[in-house]
Amino acid sequence: MGLPILQCSVAAALAWLVATEVFGHARPFFAPIAVVICIGVGFGQQRLRRVVELVVGVSVGIGVGDLLISAIGAGWWQLALVLGLAMMISVMLGGGTLVTLQAASSAILVATLLPPGGTGGLDRMLDALIGGLLGLAAIALLPGDPPEIVRRRGQELLGELAAALTATADAIDHRDREVAQEALRRARTQKAGDDYRDALRAAREIAAISPLHRRQRTMIERYTRATEPVDLALRNSRVLLRRTRTALTDDETFPQTLPVALRRLAEAAAALADALGTDGDLGDVRERVKAAVTIIDAGGIEHTGFSATVVTAQFRSIAVDLLQATGLSHEQARGFLPAMG
Structure with a gap:
């Protein structure tokens, strides 16, 4: 268990640094989150596929959230609508559990905490990709045995x-x-x-x-x-x-x-x-x-x-x-x- 914790800690910090210092993102919380999801805490979890699923899920959730909240505003019923649509679209696209859950969590963040519109959606997708790739790098360079x-x-x-x-x-x-x-x-x-x-x-x-x-x-x-x-x-x-x-x-x-x-x-x-x-x-x-x-x-x-x-x-x-x-x-x-x- 010690090695996955070390991998998560190092890669999450690096993901935050890359997103903030290299790409200038103010709050790249999806980058360290992507690291943790990519590495996980076990073996045999098909991490390459998980990185793709993570980025797809974040993209669907942010896309649906940005579009709808910009048009209809924020509130309890808007949250329900955004969440339901994001999960339905993920399922219709053939996404697995990880895709659907990431779409749902991203939609919730956009609907409740983050201002929609602008380039925020693209930045968050990029953060997810940065975290996923650094998670894979941590696995490759600190693989254990x-x-x-x-x-x-x-x-x-x-x-x-x-x-x-x-x-x-x-x-x-x-x-x-x-x-x-x-x-x-x-x-x-x-x-x-x-x-x-x-x-x-x-x-x-x-x-x-x-x-x-x-x-x-x-x-x-x-x-x-x-x-x-x-x-x-x-x-x-x-x-x-x-x-x-x-x-x-x-x-x-x-x-x-x-x-x-x-x-x-x-x-x-x-x-x-x-x-x-x-x-x-x-x-x-x-x-x-x-x-x-x-x-x-x-x-x-x-x-x-x-x-x-x-x-x-x-x-x-x-x-x-x-x-x-x-x-x-x-x-x-x-x-x-x-x-x-």
């Missing part, structure tokens, strides 16, 4: 997958359906996926505008390519846990080597997290996944129940997902693995 946040979130996400695989192995080893049930409950309530995607969006955005992080674009792209396969692996892990719980409830037999294979696959997931974040060897991760699948012998699958067979199939699906996360296509991943009976 969003790639490091992506690494941490990626570790958490793949750690969640590894935990689900390990819990499945524990449940099978101990013939305890409650272990699978508890792991399934945790998997359903985790927010690691949302946190990871937010961090990744922020890292991609900052890498695009900050010269300090351009060298890390390759690493960020590796995470981007891995996002969908890892998400599929997590979904498959929940199916794996549900079917494990069902198989244990029905007292079905599992392949004897399945728990060992699950733990090896969990280790491969952890290795993938390290490789993505450190430019490690993705080929080594692939070999780990292949070794985990190889552990299960075809003969053991023939004598299992329906749910236990599904568990084994889901295990292989997760292995394919992890291979795709290393950059292989679906067909390449399937062909890379040994056949299972």
Whole structure:
């Protein structure tokens, strides 16, 4: 939280100085306001788009306010009319929430505090642009370390997958359906996926505008390519846990080597997290996944129940997902693995 506060403080002061000293604006309050809106207090908020939305919203609000208040005067019903029209025009133009709210706030200021007419409207639009651009500059020059946040979130996400695989192995080893049930409950309530995607969006955005992080674009792209396969692996892990719980409830037999294979696959997931974040060897991760699948012998699958067979199939699906996360296509991943009976 400290970095966004620093960015807002420095950029807002600079925006005020530029608007007053360079452009000679007497009260450029929209400049520091634009800085705060542009930077915000979080990551992954599409700041380039927000600058455009901010300027459009301010323009609509000031334009409607200047025109109407100049013609009909100021008062309570004039305020209602100006506010309603500014918001309606923003919506009709296809503006999002930020555009509509900025149009409304700008119209209110014009209708209640600021004298309409003259060049005030153009000056305020320029102030909004100055603030937005300086906000982007603050993000580019004081970016923090969003790639490091992506690494941490990626570790958490793949750690969640590894935990689900390990819990499945524990449940099978101990013939305890409650272990699978508890792991399934945790998997359903985790927010690691949302946190990871937010961090990744922020890292991609900052890498695009900050010269300090351009060298890390390759690493960020590796995470981007891995996002969908890892998400599929997590979904498959929940199916794996549900079917494990069902198989244990029905007292079905599992392949004897399945728990060992699950733990090896969990280790491969952890290795993938390290490789993505450190430019490690993705080929080594692939070999780990292949070794985990190889552990299960075809003969053991023939004598299992329906749910236990599904568990084994889901295990292989997760292995394919992890291979795709290393950059292989679906067909390449399937062909890379040994056949299972």
